[in-house]
Amino acid sequence: MATIFEGLSSKLQETFQRLRGKGKLTEDDVKEAMREVRLALLEADVNFKVVKEFVEKVRERAVGHEVLQSLTPGQQVIKIVNEELTELMGGSQSRIAQAAKPPTVVMIVGLQGAGKTTTAGKLANLLKKQHRYPLLVACDIYRPAAIKQLQVLGEQVKTQVFSLGDQVSPVEIAKQAIEHAKLHGFDYVLIDTAGRLHIDEALMDELKRMKEAVEPDEILLVVDAMTGQDAVNVAEHFHRELGITGTILTKLDGDTRGGAALSIRSVTGTPIKFAALGEKLDALEPFHPDRMASRILGMGDVLTLIEKAQATVDQAKAEEASKKLVSGEFTLEDFLEQMQQIKKMGPLQDLLAMLPGLGNHKALKNVNIDDKQIGRIEAIIRSMTPEERRQPKLINASRRRRIAAGSGTSVQEVNRLLNQFAEMQKMMKQLPGLAKRMGKKKGKKGFGGFRFPF
Known part of the structure; x- marks a missing residue:
């Protein structure tokens, strides 16, 4: 979720960096900072009324005694902004409803092109991971191939899709789907409704009739x-006409200013429940206002990083690799396996952005990491024989040429990987003593200047 708030995050962090450098804050310092915060939010396309209220709340708290007389006034202001930003986006995570008596009925609505059908598939996938039993319902009978698209998604997430074709009314399809769900023990019914290019009365009337017929949770x-x-305008209109209970933001990984995420909750009074961060079916996450606020302010999002690791990394293999690493028995085969596990967690640039202090994109500019380079390293290791992976010392000049040719890389890249890997092994053998020495050398960064070969 780093990209969407990149501009806003960068501007806010620059503003607060200046505040951190001051030993004491005056009211004028706070006013100047709030002026910059206001401009940053408006540039990020946040609703004007929302910006006005937000800045006023922060300013009132920031000119209080606790901040101006604080030993760390800059940090106090950042803390206030973090709290108010969290509150602006909903305060705490809002979970999907769960009916007292199954199935829980969920209507998925929105304009055409917003990604409703794909989102329905992603939501089914997420619910399955939570050990739920969802039924997808094809109620978009107007868009060509919409039913087929949902069926393909259903196959991919191994979830049943209920369809009566495109000749039965969507309201009737939804009603029959719920009866089907009750008979077959489904605990969630996800209704993929039809969208339009623009909000129109016919669309709203159909959705209102469906709401009345199925009484969604x-x-x-x-x-x-x-x-x-x-x-924001679309959300406001749908809420007024239909009474939405929450929103799902899609394309949060797009190159946008992010104002919608900060405005929708305030304007509609309904929570953002999920955020989609890519095209893949597992690219849907519960929306955590506190974590998002932390990421915007460059404080990282370690909890999400831990959850991603727990969900994707094989703990037993990770522990085994850790032991091998410390004992010096870690091979290129182990390295390849660990790289593959990390790749499952998503793009490395996004993972780094979750670490405190690295949320600001500028901080990552000099970190030479991209997934193509990792792909080349993977190709190099795969071009080695199992024996070569276990014992890199066997790889002489002719073997290096063969590996380079087999992986579509250069001998120099093969050499660089082998040299860096040898350096890492050497470093890990010295780790117990190195940790103590590192504590004494405060000015030194990293482990003896070691960098991974990507």
């Missing part, structure tokens, strides 16, 4: 975050 509005203020 949730009406989730899917909103394209890249549409900025339009997304």
Whole structure:
């Protein structure tokens, strides 16, 4: 989720960096900082009324005695902004509804192109991971191939799709789907409704009739975050007409200013429940306002990083690799396996952005990491024989040429990987004593200047 708030995050962090450098803050310092915060939020396409209220709340708290008389006034202001930003986005995580008596009925609504059908598939996938039993319902009978698209998604997430074709009314399909769910023990019914290119009365009337017929526990509005203020207007209209219970923001990984995410909750009074961060079916996450606020302010998002690791990394293999690393028995085979596990967690640049202090994109500019380079390292290791992976010392000049040719890389890249790996092994053998020495050398960064070969 780093990309969407990149501009806002960068500007806010620059503002607060200046505050941190001051031993004492005056009211004028706070006013100047709030002016910059206001501009940063407006540039990020946050709703004007929302910005005005937000800045006023922060300013009132920031000119109070606790901040101006504090030993760390800059940090106090950042703490206030973090708390108010969290509150602006909903305060705490809002979970999906769960009916007292199954199935829980969820209507997924929104304009055409917002990503409703894909989001329905992603939500089914997420619920399955939580040991739920969802039924997908194809109620978009107007868009060509919409039913087929949902069926393909259903196959991919191994979830049943209920369809009566495109000749039965969506309201009737939804009603029959719920009966089907009750008979077959489904605990969630996810209704993929039809969208339009623009909000129109016919669309709303159909959705209102469906709401009346199926009495949903949730009406989730899917909103394209890249549409900025339009997304807020759409949310406001749907809420007024239909009474939505929450939103799902899609395309949060897009190159956008992020204002929609900060405005929708305030404007509609309904929470953001999920955020989609890519095209893959597992690219849907519960929305955590506190974690998002931390990431915007460059404080990282370690909890999400830990959850990603727990969900994707094989703990037993990770522990085994850790022991091998310390004992000096860690091979290129182990290295390849660990790289593959990390890749499952998502792009490395995004993972680094979750670490405190690295949320600001500028901090990552000099970190030479991209997934293509990792792919080349993977190709190099795969071009080695099992024996070569276990004993890199066997790799002489002719073997290096063969590995380079087999991996589509150069001998220099093979050499660089082998040299860096040898350096890492040497370093890990010295680790117990090195940790003590590192504590004494405060000015030194990293482990003796070691960098991974990507």
